[in-house]
Amino acid sequence: MNFSSITIKDIAAALNLSVSTVSKALRDSYEISEGTKKLVNDYAAQHNYRPNPTAQSLKQGRSQSIGIVVSTIDNQFFSQVINGIESVAYEAGFNVIITQTHESYSLEVNSVKHLAHHSVDGLLISLSTETQDVEHLKELHRQGLPIVFFDRVSDEIETHKVIADNFNGGYNATLHLLNAGYKRIAHITGPLNISIAKERFEGYAKALKQAGVPVDKSLIKYCAHGGRDVAEIENALNELLALQDKPDAIFTTSDRITTLTLSLLHQLKLNIPRQIALVGYTNTTLAGVLNPSLSAVSQPGFEMGQKATQKLLELILAKMPVDKFETLVLPTQLTTRDSTAPKNAWPKV
Amino acid sequence: MNFSSITIKDIAAALNLSVSTVSKALRDSYEISEGTKKLVNDYAAQHNYRPNPTAQSLKQGRSQSIGIVVSTIDNQFFSQVINGIESVAYEAGFNVIITQTHESYSLEVNSVKHLAHHSVDGLLISLSTETQDVEHLKELHRQGLPIVFFDRVSDEIETHKVIADNFNGGYNATLHLLNAGYKRIAHITGPLNISIAKERFEGYAKALKQAGVPVDKSLIKYCAHGGRDVAEIENALNELLALQDKPDAIFTTSDRITTLTLSLLHQLKLNIPRQIALVGYTNTTLAGVLNPSLSAVSQPGFEMGQKATQKLLELILAKMPVDKFETLVLPTQLTTRDSTAPKNAWPKV
DNA sequence: ATGAAAGCGCTAACAG
């Protein structure tokens, strides 16, 4: 069933023209006289004609739509990215299809296949935590599907990438903790195969080294599913708190890990920052009203979505094959709050 | 460009059959011999054949996709609903297309038109705050497009609806405040033309009346855009706090209004609940770790998405026109925390 | 049991 307007055929019949003439007139072809164009366009406007996108897709092999693959939309960072994507895509007349991986490799493969199959004209993807192998993307990339990575990128595929400055995000958060007097700084993160975890870890390690603090492996916990399951964080936390030489601060590296860690510390009735300080990556707008107010590294999600989409549209609309690719690095922002108050200036209990 | 597998034509050529035979074999038609079916299906499986959804859409006038219209995905409640929708839709082989209204009537009309035009087989919609007129939906509904409302429904269109028990949500939250000793209970909400605001208000009013507390209009603030703009809440709050007889508690009715109110109360350095208590609708998983921990009315978002999708699929797959419609009402849950601690048992400062 | 042919709505090469 089609719930929309008339077809080109209807216009042709009504105006005693051929469908091709109408089609050309609507597309403002130089072959068509001004008079006919006006006639057709007026009629079309009056009868609220709109081309059937499905037919156009089939015919042209292009769908005017782009596919998005993220871990989950139930996450402020990703929903901000998606809003950024939509703002640019709609402006350019492109439709978006959102799919979620829930951090699973097989769901990611499904999503990508699904999108490719629905003949999206391009793909915006942030890899799932589980993903190690990107063959499913390489294949499509080889066939010419424009792909732009954002957030969690792969270095095995040469294309545009838009990321945040993960190294400095990790570096600044850790440096801030050091400056505030914390020394035993734990790190809860995802597996190092995902780019963001690796880079944030490197920033963390660099800050420690500069301060002459050894990088203690027992303080670093990797959540295989990026904190998808609460148990992952629970285990990490229990192990950290069971150490002889307990950490006095934690640096966490994703929205989910950060907020779950905070919740668990509450459950354990640990005072933040007196018993343990916390700074984490998160884009939640609630950081300032958490208990305690949470020091946070936030990323320009909306802007990341916009930039990634602009680069993708460049690829899609390019006349010539593109062979020069860019990696855009956007700044992160560290906002310090009570959860990392300096040791010599702890808020009163 | 098509980034996927082979076509029916390829199979036909390879097997020396006609396309129609292959098509029928793939669809397990009774007209085709078992032998040929096996031949075709094996070949298809081996070469990873997958039908082109665009072509199927065009041919059948069905797209195996459903459209979703929500105010914004950047909201825990709606992203939970969407996850519920996806879980059912994917199971049934349906694809979903998500669009956002950002509480704007004109964007809603655009979204709906866009979806209808992309020939979705059905529509799941939660109306925007601005929407008063549902002619854009009536029109499509008349033409036979299956529509199911969730959350914010219209009573001008007869179809399935899935909502939360808004009346009791408002009633219980207000009753709880009364029992905790609060008497001057303000109410910040959206315009009464949206169903949820109206019903929640009625619950609020009922609880007050039962307790013999007059409903004071000066304590009720309607945000025309449902709190989309911070200024709306700011004004509401300023007016409330400027009253001779100030409120001692606030009941808010959406994720966004609730969290913004909390943030603003922080900015004003008001102690919650001593100077003013707060209970609000929100599905944020952070309610327990906010400062103070927030008493909240939460809704079963995931389940709402699932139920709505089930009802929609019933309509889409129905052989006969459906004329008996249901309105499912799901329970809400009130979780009481420190932000509404009883007056005689306030947490220490 | 299989195939030829038409057509969903649109575009585009090719004629006229």
Added chain:
DNA sequence: CTGTTAGCGCTTTCAT
């Protein structure tokens, strides 16, 4: 400048 025709990939009569 306009029209005829073919075809995107698939389904579906209607032959054979």
